[in-house]
Amino acid sequence: MASNEIRISIRNLVEFTLRSGDIDNRFIGVSRALEGTKIHQKIQKSGIEGYNAEVPLVYRLEYKGFLLICEGRIDGVIKEDSRVTIDEIKTTAKPLEYIDEFNILHWAQAKCYAYIYAVQNALVNIDVQLTYYQIETEEIKHIRKTFTITEISDFFFELIDKYLKWAALTRNWEIQRNDSIKSLKFPFEKYRSGQRELAIAVYKTISEGRKLFVHAPTGIGKTISTLFPAVKAIGEEKTSKIFYLTAKTITRQVAEESFEIMREYGLKFKTITLTAKEKVCFKENAWCNPENCEYAKGHYDRVDNAIIDIYTSEHSFVRDVVEKYAKKHKICPFEFSLDLAMWADSVICDYNYAFDPRVYLKRFFQFNTGEYTFLIDEAHNLVDRSREMFSAELYKRPFLNLKKTFKTKKPTLSKALSKVNSMFIEMRKECGKENHLVCQKGLKELYQALKELVKESETWLTQNGMSEGYDEMLELYFEVLAFIKIAELYDERYITYLEKDQSDVKFKIFCLDPSHLLGEAIKRGKSAIFFSATLTPIDYFVDILGGNESDYRILLNSAFERDNLCLLISHTISTKFKDRQNSYAHIAQYIYAVISQNPGNYLVFFPSYKYMNEVHLIFNQMYPEVKSLLQTGIMSEEEREHFLDSFKDDVRELLVGFAVLGGIFSEGVDLMGDKLLGAIIVGVGLPQLCLERNIVMDYFNRKNGLGYEYAYVYPGMNKVLQAAGRVIRSEEDRGVVLLIDQRFSNNLYKKLFPAHWNHYKTVNNIKGINGILNNFWGRL
Template identity: 55%
Template sequence: MIDMENIIKVSVRNLIEFVLRSGDIDNSFMSMNRALEGTFAHQKVQKSYGYEYQSEVYLKYSIDYDRYRILLEGRADGILTQGGETIIDEIKSTTRNLEDIEEDYNPLHWAQAKCYGFIYATQNNLDEIGIQLTYFHIETEEIKKFNRIFSTNELKDFLYDVIDKYIKWANLTFDWGEIRDKSIKTLDFPFSKYRKGQRELAVAAYKTIREGKNIFAQAPTGIGKTMSTLFPSIKSIGEGISSKIFYLTAKTITREVPLNSMEIMMSKGLRAKVLVITAKEKICLNHEVKCNPRDCAYAKGHYDRVNDAIMDILKNEDLISREVIISYAKKYNVCPFEFSLDISLWCDVVICDYNYVFDPQVYLRRFFEAEGQDYVFLIDEAHNLVDRSREMFSASLSKADILQLKDIFKEEYIQIYKSMNKLNTIFNKLKKDKDIKDNFYQVEEISDLYYPVTKLIAQMEPFLIEKKDHPDYDKILEFYFNLITFIKISDFYDEHYVTSIENNGRDMVLKLYCADPSYLLNLALKRGRTAIFFSATLTPLEYHRDLLGGNKEDYHIRLSSPFPRENLCLMVNDHISTKYKDREKTYINIVESIETFINSKVGNYFIFFPSYIYMKNIYETLVERNPDKNIVIQNPSMTEVEREEFLSRFKDENDLIAFAVMGGIFSEGIDLAGEKLIGAAIVGVGMPQICFERDIIKDYFNHNNKNGFDYAYVFPGMNKVLQAAGRVIRTEEDRGVILLIDDRYGTYRYKELFPNEWSHHKRVSVKYNMINTLKEFWK
């Protein structure tokens, strides 16, 4: 008897492509219009027949196999009935020379058609059926056909042989589901007690998932947000409410926290498959990322070996980190990145960058082609998603790129040369018509660009196919992909966008700039069941809800710090201006304030600044005055290894004064509990540098009845301050000091953004006030 829970719905194409796949990864250039070309090929072939030809015939079939009911479905390109004979037609578009395509050119093409043939023959009581492969050449429109006749019994044997190979994967899925769900049912919260507010957040998260809604949760650093959101999400999987958790982060460094949280639950009996997806560039085993069989041994024959690698890793590993993926990738000689994407299909928790859910260029289509899936999105440090999503949904074109590349095509590819000149002419005309001296923007899209860009894309494709050995190939390919991105983003263009032009004399850059990403984020959120946005800094709530795709029906929760207020000494020096115009004349005041701060007690301190240049100037002065102190500074272009070494100094040393930039890699997502960090001085209000794009945001929200200056400058800056301050108190035992330096902290605008746990702050505008305050705290 079939358990109704053991129903597998799979398309014929996906079944065949997974079970029978073989060969190489080859991400060499392919036309961006491949899908359109395929549609054109299908329509051209289908229209060449008469009434005897049925196009795009939907087929479905149910097979009871072992303990499963397998629901197969698919769409045959064509079914031809003539002279009492029935033929299943499978149409494939190609750019290869038809003379090079033999009957067995691609076994998967026959396999897919044979499955359709079995379904149709069985449902229509046919003893045999014809299978036809039709290859359509995109450029010449020539056609080449191959025909075979199969008995229905032959096709049945073939399909059941495919299912035989597939069934071990079904067993793996369902057997694992039973093991996982059983462990979830007996799983208790992994700590002996909840921290203050932690249970409240966990309950709110669970309620939100059950109801299929979204929630914005502001919880101070140290409350245990990660466990408070992961634990109820895991419970929802065990109850069949959700099927997969995507834990989304902005930075690689913050992925350790959810991984450690899962490890803790697994040490208490949870069984779950947990995967960390690492960017292709960071996990590639070669010096250069070139995903083709000529340049990469891991790409060559990847699909011959990858299914064995997947089975092995899933049978033997639950916590699948970057290191584990690399180990198995080397063992089976497969591409670690593509391997990790395949593994994700069987994993319960996927820890990855925001991009894999939200970015229209790289989101995981294998999961998100349809809306309304039962996924849970846990969006960590959600305040970062505002600016990241603006980047994802924007695109630009550079006049300098056009001028640099166009002469390459002057001799042999004159049409490309002319089209690039056309784009250059449009830039020049815009500059003249709009009288653009430096920066300019308008709400309307510049429609004159769309057709010339799409025409250039099409013209560049033959070059990219034929000239792979050209010395400037990589540069040209990058430009081509940039054009594609521009066209894709232009399809999103609406009232949430502006068109900006920056002209600095050396270059003129036209940008489709997404000032308000809320609408596109909202569309992306519909790919899942629930989104839980959480951060220590979602202040003000309305600002974050407005920009992150939320609405008034979403839940929200704001929690107080779980730690004793007396463990934090918060001081405000609102007697020093850090505004750009005042910086040079206040350098010494800031240095003296920092000296008083760090001299009160030997220990490890962070000193945070709004910019590298400002930081470097203060750093040099402090070092010159204090040559015996252990002072280090963040390098703007640190590698991951250098970042780890920088952080490790907090564990190994006890007198470190570390200068870092607010909003950077060391101001959030790192955990330095106890004596590893006893204080942080924060110079400035974190405000982004006044610039053209920030002014666009300001104007946009002023126009939409918001306080544009706050949306563009004040709120993003204060988020950086709160994040930096949150590095100090991480556990109930921690004691630490924070010093805020800026005269704006004394104003109502900033004081109203202070969290409740800062209400006991002390003004230390005079040196002896700070000395006495610190002496009293540290005694």
């Protein structure tokens, strides 16, 4: 896309240039969006002669040094004799007598459509009609006006002139940005092993608009190796925006740091990091309305000045910077950050903002695709996260409780709640003696009952903001809406199941195979790079993350000296669930054998909290002189920081941290140098046996015969590889990893070992560990 070319929808043009007033997210009913298409079709097919529905518009205009491409879709064009009317349909919950003729946004959108249609059809006069549909009464009100071509031309160009002030600002920035990119050199003296190969592959993938899957072990420098070529591609107009997508805060920080490094080398590049609304909100409760929040009141009157201020003063829109300018201009920091995403060159954010059908960034992805590049960090995490994003669940208890609440207050709402509750009861009966019921198809009757409940509850919610049961009903309302939205995606890759949960019942639409929906989501951009230190076996990840045989893939070797890692495997201890009770003391002895050879900091990873706690208890009894830390199921941010801060450099006393595989300390943690000398990994990391895993196993057994691998083995070994990757984090690091489990001798697991693990040594007893480690550390 040329730097002077601007593609914008009429709706976005109007909303951006004419927005004003407050943020007001108080409940006004959103389910009508689900019915909006049906309502439009009902009006469009009402029998008016000469009514043409859903008329697309594309208008190319060279104006003041820009090539504008304005796009839109007219709800209806009515041709009556010599008159042409542009019809804009709006739904409303207000009584029609309260609808006046002055709604600037509604008229503006229709008048812009009218101008373009009049120009393209050489009309001197044109009518504009607003058609309001009252969703409860189903009454319709028409408001029609006649405009000359001069009147609507003046109006249209007034909007365009206002918008082009912003366009000129961004074009001037893009010229500076692209000039800086052309002269930008790789921000390190030399490439590490594999780094140049990765950077070239990323650039090629972006240029060709394809997908790339990358297994790149720790130390290669994945973040800079993907960001640098992506930035270069922006400078050469091969992509327009980078979305750096992550699962964890710490990886977002690494991306921010990489951009800062490139800025030190002369790069001019604007980046925004999106923070969850609950975290960034200035108020105790995120109630976005002018009565409860001074930042919401008048937000749109002040936000444009705030954007210009931060845009001309800063390059990195990280959380504290966004908050500083939001407070300065007294605006909502979350909505401010979403606006800044439109003007930033790169957006750093969670996977959800690009892929989750319930919360993705609609301003980018709802109606069209863009020349976007998705850089998907720690892509191994996207498997479970995507299943979560494409699934939805409901519990029975809220329906029962609210049914009682509304029995006398709102009988019709109570009846709708009762109907859903009764369906849960009937399904529970079908479970019989089993604790669950698996269905191969969706339940249309339940979905219909839920839609009826949404409509009934919406009427009550719009009129009873402070009533008893309001908060509970509002929460359930949005849960049901999300459930219905996911239900619309249901196909052969889904299954539904009912599961008894103590005294409650859970009903879930479960996405077994997210590959199709992820593949469709990726199409919202131009190219996608999936990368991780543990993207093996790569064929599995290509399959499950929506790839295909034509996608590029790279498996890179470790950048570190192989002999810096002493990798030991003990085949003598079984950590299977039935054998665990007999392993506690043996594991404690093995831990001590490893740590006693070179005092310092170590981590021990277990497949479950119970297993970890039992061994920790025994270990403390056997070796009370050793200081230990224990991960708990729920840890505050301060407790996590205290845990990690205990791992200090140059400590000559023993410290052992007990943690769980797949937990917060087994991924994304950088304990470089002497902060971590080794890790002991107990077990092969298999996820706990559960209904969902077994359903996934059955599905992939039918699909490709690899059900056990897809459901248990591959996710488990990924946890092992991630935990082992905590030890060697730099070229100077040396350390030990001990794997404890009989199954590590099985070819099913050994074939999943990365290439830099080929030098492992087998140990069968404490004496063997002592001898090898004495030699390893003695070489220091």
